[in-house]
Structure formats: C-alpha cells, structure tokens
Amino acid sequence: MSHVITQACCGDASCVYACPVNCIHPTPEEPDFGIAEMLYIDPATCVDCGACVSACPVGAIFPSHRLPVGQERFAKVNAAQYQHPADWTARFPVDPSRRLPLAPIGHPHQLAVDERVSIGIVGSGPSAMYAADELLRQPQISVTMYERLDRPFGLVRFGVAPDHLNTRKVMRLFDDIARNPRLEILLHTEVGRDITLAELRSRHQGVIWAGGAPTDKPLTLPGIDHVGVSSATSFVGWYNGHPDFTDLDVDLSTERAVVVGNGNVALDVARILVADPESLAETSISQAALAELRRSNVREIVVMGRRGPLHAAFTLPEMIGLVDSGVAVTVDPADLDKASPAAHDLDMTLRAKLDLLAECAARPAPKGRRIRLAFFSSPLEVIAGQDGRACGLRIGRNRPVIDDAGVAAGIETTGETSVLDAGLILTSVGYRGIAVPGLPFDDARGVIPNAEGRVLSGADPVTGMYVTGWIKRGPSGFIGTNKTDSAETVSSLLADLESGRRLH
Ligand SMILES: Cc1cc2nc3c(=O)[nH]c(=O)nc-3n(C[C@H](O)[C@H](O)[C@H](O)COP(=O)(O)OP(=O)(O)OC[C@H]3O[C@@H](n4cnc5c(N)ncnc54)[C@H](O)[C@@H]3O)c2cc1C
Ligand SMILES: NC(=O)c1ccc[n+]([C@@H]2O[C@H](COP(=O)([O-])OP(=O)(O)OC[C@H]3O[C@@H](n4cnc5c(N)ncnc54)[C@H](OP(=O)(O)O)[C@@H]3O)[C@@H](O)[C@H]2O)c1
Ligand code: SF4
Ligand code: SF4
Structure with a gap:
C-alpha cells in the first residue's frame, strides 16, 4: 500500500515539505519541478503516514486502496515515475518552450529591518x-x-x-x-x-x-469576427459568472462546436459543453450558463490541435480525468499512426498519454454526446451562413516533419483542406x-x-x-x-x- 497523488494536484509542493521520508518528486529544488504535469509519490518508500494528505490544499492525495472512482489509474501513473532510478532531469525531456523560469523556493528569511x-x-x-x-x-x-x-x-x-x-x-x-x-x-x-x-x-x-x-492571444483568421465565434477566455468567464462576461451571447442550438487549440483550457470548455447539465447544477456554475446548457443541442465537440498527439498541450492528469469520468472521447487512429517513429524513447508521461489516446481510438463509436480530439488540423477560415452567423470552419491538414533523429520536429501543411460544419467556434489558443x-x-x-x-x-x-x-x-x-x-x-x-x- 502507499499514498497516491491524483488529478487535482496543482503543484504547490506543500506535500513535499510535509513528507518525512522525501518520497514525493519532483521537489521545487529539482530542475523538472516547473515542467512536471503533477507531483508523484514513490510507492516503494512511502510509509503511509498520511502527513501529505493534511498538507494538500486541494484534497489530491489518497491511500491507494481508497482512490475515488475515476482516479484509480493514478496509482500506476505515480508508480511509473519510479520504475528507473530517480533522475528527474532525464525523466522530463519535454519541449523547452514550456519550461517555466522558476527559482527553487528559498529558505525562510528573517527581514533585518526594524520599522513597519x-x-x-x-x-x-x-x-x-x-x-x-x-x-x-x-x-x-x-x-x-x-x-x-x-x-x-x-x-x-x-x-x-x-x-x-x-x-x-x-x-x-x-x-x-x-x-x-x-x-x-x-x-x-x-x-x-x-x-x-x-x-x-x-x-x-x-x-x-x-x-x-x-485577455486571449488573438487568432487572426478570415471570418473570425462572425457571430458564433468566441474566445475561450470569454466562454470560461461566462460559465463561471465573471462580471465582464455575463452578457456574452452563447447560442448552443448547433449540433457541433469546435474548440481551436488543445490545452487544458480547451479540455475544460469541451467537458463543460458535453456534461450532463444536472451534474453541474450543484456547482458554482453561473445560473445563466446552466440554463443555456439545459437547452443545448450540441452533440459533438471537436477539440482541434495543429500538431500531433505527441505535442498535445493538455496534460495527462486532465486527460485521465476526462476519459475516466465516463465522457465519450474519440480519436482518429490515423492521427496516432502519424506519431513520431522515435515514440519508443518517450518519457513515461508522454507514453501514458499516447496509450490513453490509443485506448480512445480503439473504442467503438459512441452514440451520445462526445468529444473528438482532432490532430494535425489548422483553422484557415470561419465560414458564415446567409444570416451572418458562423456555420463552419475551413481546416487545413498538416503532417509531422520528422528530423534525422526520427523525431517529429514540427509540422507542414499537406495542402488538403476540408470544411467542418459547426455553429459555435471557440478559440482556446492561450491567454495574454x-x-x-x-x-x-x-x-x-x-x-x-x-x-x-x-x-x-x-x-x-x-x-x-x-x-x-x-x-x-x-x-x-x-x-x-x-x-x-x-x-x-x-x-x-x-x-x-x-x-x-x-x-x-
Ligand atoms: C480557464 C482556466 C482554468 C484553469 N484551471 C486550473 C486548474 O484546474 N488547476 C490549476 O492548477 N490551474 C488552473 N489554471 C491556471 C491558474 O488559474 C493560473 O496559474 C493562475 O490563476 C495565475 O494566477 P495569477 O495570480 O497570475 O493571475 P489571475 O488568477 O488571473 O489573477 C489576477 C487578478 O488580478 C486582478 N487584476 C487585474 N488587473 C487589475 C488591476 N488593474 N487592478 C486591480 N486588480 C486587477 C484580476 O481581476 C484577478 O483577480 C487555469 C487557468 C485558466 C485560464
Ligand atoms: N486543470 C488544470 O490543471 C488546468 C486547467 C486549465 C488551464 N491550466 C493551465 O493554464 C495554462 C494555460 O492553458 P491554455 O490551454 O490556455 O494554454 P496552452 O496549454 O498553452 O494551450 C494553447 C493551445 O493553443 C494552440 N495554439 C496556439 N496558437 C495557435 C494558433 N495560432 N493556431 C492554432 N492553435 C494555436 C497551442 O498549440 P501548439 O501547442 O501547437 O502551440 C495549444 O494547443 C496551461 O499551463 C494549463 O496547463 C491548467
Ligand atoms: S503518506 Fe507519508 S510517507 Fe507517504 S507520501 Fe505521504 S507524507 Fe510521504
Ligand atoms: S499533491 Fe497537493 S500538496 Fe502535493 S503538490 Fe499537488 S496540490 Fe500540492
């Protein structure tokens, strides 16, 4: 038995300092702290004292035999990080552009100044x-x-x-x-x-x-100003009751919505759109958003990434939380086939992400509401109907550019385009x-x-x-x-x- 860190981990490291046996990594002193998608407990050295549970501000830590429904997979996720000797630098060789410029937490310092x-x-x-x-x-x-x-x-x-x-x-x-x-x-x-x-x-x-x-990072596209296109910043503010966004005009009468970008914000937005509104009724969601979601006709939410599965911006904990909460998530197996040939060299987090995507790709097509994770797709133009409202998105297909080491180093267009019908288009390409x-x-x-x-x-x-x-x-x-x-x-x-x- 051991304790296990689950999806809600927000990486504040309180547990690290509470643990008497130093079995939670990466610590803020270790170089990968600013990169890791969560912290992990080493099951071999955890002594089950429970000190980390009281320290965690978000209730993310559980004994392995009492994991909540939908979080069971995290026992494996934690253990997988300790299959090899603890060299956290080698463990997270991810995109350096995502590295956070962080100094380690310093030691408490007593200010040598007398006045207030x-x-x-x-x-x-x-x-x-x-x-x-x-x-x-x-x-x-x-x-x-x-x-x-x-x-x-x-x-x-x-x-x-x-x-x-x-x-x-x-x-x-x-x-x-x-x-x-x-x-x-x-x-x-x-x-x-x-x-x-x-x-x-x-x-x-x-x-x-x-x-x-x-504010949101702007996405410059022909037709981006049509009614029916919003930024995730506004949409998230709207469902959370942010006073700046209460008047947002959100029309969910469409059968398909597209979210451009595939970071954790895109997953949040897609999950809220696909959720059973009654499951949200007891939460802090705004009443106006809840009423609109109850009237929603949206059946499919396409979460669209311009790069491939290897470079999906969402994190593994959020993906596990989504898939294991029972939401129907579909992936085109052809997108997975295009993954880098060097995939066998991946760190555990990326490998687990690809395995989970493969699991989704292998499932039979769902009948009800679903989220479709689409890769290698760039938005080219928002198309509007005669009423001036957005009714589709022209998409350009990409393929990975594989470098001499066999690694997917970037993307290039294939020249193929297609139109995806959608009455709601949400851009989730980052904040600014x-x-x-x-x-x-x-x-x-x-x-x-x-x-x-x-x-x-x-x-x-x-x-x-x-x-x-x-x-x-x-x-x-x-x-x-x-x-x-x-x-x-x-x-x-x-x-x-x-x-x-x-x-x-
Ligand atoms: C949609 C979304 C969901 C997220 N979900 C998670 C999650 O589930 N787990 C997680 O760990 N992280 C999550 N994050 C990330 C996390 O929220 C951020 O890391 C964090 O909020 C950034 O903190 P901040 O203090 O820099 O900015 P903010 O949280 O944006 O706080 C800035 C504050 O400054 C105020 N302000 C701005 N200008 C002025 C001014 N001129 N005068 C007075 N006040 C001003 C704003 O009103 C605001 O209250 C999420 C982020 C987003 C966008
Ligand atoms: N539950 C949680 O823990 C949680 C929830 C929400 C947010 N957060 C955190 O908050 C931060 C912000 O999240 P985010 O989702 O807004 O940002 P993000 O993780 O940076 O994702 C941005 C997405 O937009 C895409 N993109 C950027 N420019 C684009 C363009 N011109 N055309 C098409 N796609 C474009 C990116 O693709 P490329 O990768 O190809 O650039 C990426 O898929 C992240 O650190 C996230 O982890 C955490
Ligand atoms: S239960 Fe105790 S030993 Fe195990 S990770 Fe938590 S604080 Fe460390
Ligand atoms: S498990 Fe809890 S205490 Fe530990 S880093 Fe994550 S949020 Fe912080």
Missing part, C-alpha cells in the same frame, strides 16, 4: 495570495491588496472549471491567508481606474503587480497579458520585463516595483506554480528592503 513596512499588491489571484502569504511571515510587514472585481482569487474563482470541485478548494487556503489582520483586501478597486499606480507607489514601500494575463500604463511591457511575450521579479526598464530595475504570476512569466503553469514564482519575487523585494533600495 507597507507593501501594495495589485490583484488577488493565486500569485497575489502566495506573495502576501510569504510577505506576512515578516512581522514588520503589512499588505494592502487591490482587486478590480467584487470577489477575490482571480482565475481560481473565475477560470477553474466549476466541476473541478477539489481544485476550487484551494480558495479555503486563500481564505485562511486573507484572515491575517495585517492583510487588507480592497475589492472593486482597479489600479489605473480607481487609483493610479503613482498613488499606489507613494502609499507603499514596494508594489507587486500580480494582475494576471486577462496586457500593458500596464506607467510600467515597461514586453509586447512580444505579453509580460512585464523583470529579473527575478524586479521590474526592469531596459537593464535597470524600476525602484520598488515587482511582478509575479502570469504577467511575470507568461500564461502557463498551475495554481501552485505561482507559489514558487511569488517566493522568488518576495525574496527579491526583501533583499531590496534590507539594502535600502525602495520607493521611500
């Missing part, structure tokens, strides 16, 4: 909450948080899917942090509208911008940060330029200005990834306070 210090944080999402938690370890520091919405916690409230009940439990941890009397959260206060950044900087000795990446008036901005990456969280203007740090979360490193990573990220920013801020570099 006030820090402002813009935003109240995970990166803001983790930054506040780190800062409040110093008894001299008090924090004021500025949040533009009427409720705190950013994408944890308005992004995480309503059926991800365990993941949303991380809000309890944030509630605990928010109860600290030295933390004040000012809701309905948008920096740049209700208060200027200059005012903020005059109020506090340091300011951390943690405003996230609130927006420029903050008064701060430098890296327009190519959609982030505020920084070195270890210190905002940079050219090569020079902007005194007293810091950044964390998605607006610091770009829109990728799990909730817990922001903990390490914020620890890095806070440690830069504390070092600057000690050396006297601050606003006033």
Whole structure:
C-alpha cells in the first residue's frame, strides 16, 4: 500500500515539505519541478503516514486502496515515475518552450529591518495570495491588496472549471491567508481606474503587480469576427459568472462546436459543453450558463490541435480525468499512426498519454454526446451562413516533419483542406497579458520585463516595483506554480528592503 497523488494536484509542493521520508518528486529544488504535469509519490518508500494528505490544499492525495472512482489509474501513473532510478532531469525531456523560469523556493528569511513596512499588491489571484502569504511571515510587514472585481482569487474563482470541485478548494487556503489582520483586501478597486499606480507607489514601500494575463492571444483568421465565434477566455468567464462576461451571447442550438487549440483550457470548455447539465447544477456554475446548457443541442465537440498527439498541450492528469469520468472521447487512429517513429524513447508521461489516446481510438463509436480530439488540423477560415452567423470552419491538414533523429520536429501543411460544419467556434489558443500604463511591457511575450521579479526598464530595475504570476512569466503553469514564482519575487523585494533600495 502507499499514498497516491491524483488529478487535482496543482503543484504547490506543500506535500513535499510535509513528507518525512522525501518520497514525493519532483521537489521545487529539482530542475523538472516547473515542467512536471503533477507531483508523484514513490510507492516503494512511502510509509503511509498520511502527513501529505493534511498538507494538500486541494484534497489530491489518497491511500491507494481508497482512490475515488475515476482516479484509480493514478496509482500506476505515480508508480511509473519510479520504475528507473530517480533522475528527474532525464525523466522530463519535454519541449523547452514550456519550461517555466522558476527559482527553487528559498529558505525562510528573517527581514533585518526594524520599522513597519507597507507593501501594495495589485490583484488577488493565486500569485497575489502566495506573495502576501510569504510577505506576512515578516512581522514588520503589512499588505494592502487591490482587486478590480467584487470577489477575490482571480482565475481560481473565475477560470477553474466549476466541476473541478477539489481544485476550487484551494480558495479555503486563500481564505485562511486573507484572515491575517495585517492583510487588507480592497475589492472593486482597479489600479489605473480607481487609483493610479503613482498613488499606489507613494502609499507603499514596494508594489507587486500580480494582475494576471486577462485577455486571449488573438487568432487572426478570415471570418473570425462572425457571430458564433468566441474566445475561450470569454466562454470560461461566462460559465463561471465573471462580471465582464455575463452578457456574452452563447447560442448552443448547433449540433457541433469546435474548440481551436488543445490545452487544458480547451479540455475544460469541451467537458463543460458535453456534461450532463444536472451534474453541474450543484456547482458554482453561473445560473445563466446552466440554463443555456439545459437547452443545448450540441452533440459533438471537436477539440482541434495543429500538431500531433505527441505535442498535445493538455496534460495527462486532465486527460485521465476526462476519459475516466465516463465522457465519450474519440480519436482518429490515423492521427496516432502519424506519431513520431522515435515514440519508443518517450518519457513515461508522454507514453501514458499516447496509450490513453490509443485506448480512445480503439473504442467503438459512441452514440451520445462526445468529444473528438482532432490532430494535425489548422483553422484557415470561419465560414458564415446567409444570416451572418458562423456555420463552419475551413481546416487545413498538416503532417509531422520528422528530423534525422526520427523525431517529429514540427509540422507542414499537406495542402488538403476540408470544411467542418459547426455553429459555435471557440478559440482556446492561450491567454495574454496586457500593458500596464506607467510600467515597461514586453509586447512580444505579453509580460512585464523583470529579473527575478524586479521590474526592469531596459537593464535597470524600476525602484520598488515587482511582478509575479502570469504577467511575470507568461500564461502557463498551475495554481501552485505561482507559489514558487511569488517566493522568488518576495525574496527579491526583501533583499531590496534590507539594502535600502525602495520607493521611500
Ligand atoms: C480557464 C482556466 C482554468 C484553469 N484551471 C486550473 C486548474 O484546474 N488547476 C490549476 O492548477 N490551474 C488552473 N489554471 C491556471 C491558474 O488559474 C493560473 O496559474 C493562475 O490563476 C495565475 O494566477 P495569477 O495570480 O497570475 O493571475 P489571475 O488568477 O488571473 O489573477 C489576477 C487578478 O488580478 C486582478 N487584476 C487585474 N488587473 C487589475 C488591476 N488593474 N487592478 C486591480 N486588480 C486587477 C484580476 O481581476 C484577478 O483577480 C487555469 C487557468 C485558466 C485560464
Ligand atoms: N486543470 C488544470 O490543471 C488546468 C486547467 C486549465 C488551464 N491550466 C493551465 O493554464 C495554462 C494555460 O492553458 P491554455 O490551454 O490556455 O494554454 P496552452 O496549454 O498553452 O494551450 C494553447 C493551445 O493553443 C494552440 N495554439 C496556439 N496558437 C495557435 C494558433 N495560432 N493556431 C492554432 N492553435 C494555436 C497551442 O498549440 P501548439 O501547442 O501547437 O502551440 C495549444 O494547443 C496551461 O499551463 C494549463 O496547463 C491548467
Ligand atoms: S503518506 Fe507519508 S510517507 Fe507517504 S507520501 Fe505521504 S507524507 Fe510521504
Ligand atoms: S496540490 Fe500540492 S500538496 Fe497537493 S499533491 Fe499537488 S503538490 Fe502535493
């Protein structure tokens, strides 16, 4: 017997520090921490003490004999990571573009400054909450948080899917942090509208911008502005009751919807569209979205990736959660056949993903609502009917480009095109940060330029200005990834306070 980490893991590493026998990896000190899709328990060394269970903020850890229905596969997933000696660097040779620039969590540091210090944080999402938690370890520091919405916690409230009940439990941890009397959260206060950044900087000795990446990466296509096309950013905001998206016009009278992109957000959107609305009724889903889903005629949701199965952006835990929750998922076996010939060299996570896709491809065609995972397909044009509404998507077929080592290094078009009928097209090609008036901005990456969280203007740090979360490193990573990220920013801020570099 041993304990097992399951789907909801958001990678905050609390369990690592709770475990008395160091059997949970990768740890934040190991180089693959920022890449791994979850953390894994070594069944051979776990002593079943249960300490990690109490430490986990999202209830992701279970004894192997008590795994919840649909999560049983995770016993194998955890064990598979320990089949070979623990060399985590060799274990995750994934796409370096997905590597997160993270420093390891530092050791607790006691600030050698006597007077009281006030820090402002813009935003109240995970990166803001983790930054506040780190800062409040110093008894001299008090924090004021500025949040533009009427409720705190950013994408944890308005992004995480309503059926991800365990993941949303991380809000309890944030509630605990928010109860600290030295933390004040000012809701309905948008920096740049209700208060200027200059005012903020005059109020506090340091300011951390943690405003996230609130918009979507644009997808430039002929016909993209037709009614019936939306971004996943808007659609997710709509079903989660985000005040900016309550008026979104969502028409689910169509039989087929297409989601462009195949990251975890695309899977969330597809799963909500395919779900039995009654299973969502007791969740935090918005009542307007629930009513629309009850009227829905959507039978098939096509989740479309431009690259092949080897480069699917969704993670293994999310794919397992989808398939083992009973959702009908179909895959064209021909797409799997085109996978790289070097597939036998894959790490365990990728191999398990391919095995799961092969399992889906081998199943008989489902009769009811289904999700179709389509690969090697690029969107070319949105086609509209006479009423001006989107009614289809022209798609270009791609094939993998195999390099000399036999690895699928990229894609190229085959020149074949086809039209997929669909009355709802959702673009889920990633989020994007927006420029903050008064701060430098890296327009190519959609982030505020920084070195270890210190905002940079050219090569020079902007005194007293810091950044964390998605607006610091770009829109990728799990909730817990922001903990390490914020620890890095806070440690830069504390070092600057000690050396006297601050606003006033
Ligand atoms: C659809 C979706 C689902 C996800 N699901 C999961 C999941 O299941 N599990 C998981 O581990 N990770 C998930 N993630 C990833 C996770 O949500 C992010 O890693 C995390 O929220 C990023 O934190 P952040 O603090 O940088 O940004 P955010 O969470 O976006 O927080 C930014 C906050 O700043 C506020 N703000 C912005 N500008 C201003 C301003 N000018 N003044 C005042 N306030 C401002 C915003 O209102 C917001 O509250 C999901 C992401 C998305 C998009
Ligand atoms: N449950 C969870 O843990 C959870 C849930 C939701 C989100 N998240 C996290 O939040 C982060 C953001 O997720 P995301 O899904 O928005 O982003 P993502 O993982 O970066 O996926 C973006 C997708 O869009 C595709 N894409 C980008 N540009 C495109 C273009 N021009 N044409 C066609 N396709 C294009 C990408 O394809 P290429 O790969 O070919 O570029 C990829 O499939 C991720 O780190 C994710 O893991 C986690
Ligand atoms: S049950 Fe105990 S020994 Fe096993 S992983 Fe959790 S903390 Fe470590
Ligand atoms: S969410 Fe955190 S504590 Fe829970 S299993 Fe994942 S890394 Fe460990």
